[in-house]
Amino acid sequence: MHPKPTMKRQDLLAIGSAMAFLLSAMAFLSAMAWAEGEPARGRARSQMCEGCHGIADYRTAYPDVYPVPKIGGQQAAYIAKTLNDYKNGARKHPTMRGIAAALSEQDMADLAAYYAGDARK
Secondary structure, X not given: OOOOOOOOHHHHHHHHHHHHHHHHHHHHHHHHOOOOOOHHHHHHHOHHHHHHHOOOOOEEOOOOOEXXXXXXXXXXXXXXXXXXXXXXOOOOOHHHHXXXXXXXXXXXXXXXXHHHOOOOO
């Protein structure tokens, strides 16, 4: 009989790291696969965003004095993925989840394209 091959801890860590990298790459590529966004349509949809994200140094009361991030100039793929994360519950802010729930994939791509090129950064 041949001895049963065993994997060393280093090998398992290397495999785990490679799989984590592969999953990260797949997530990034899926975020890049969003529909092409149209900045003009995104601008038309952005009024709901400006009440919080368009005010310099604005903070909300929930959660306790939550600083609202400035989104102008962010990468489009990041904005689209973040909106999708709010929509599917991966991100938990209740106001953003409610707003994102009403957005289509195209709406998210349009908003992302608008804010990615927003000159008011």
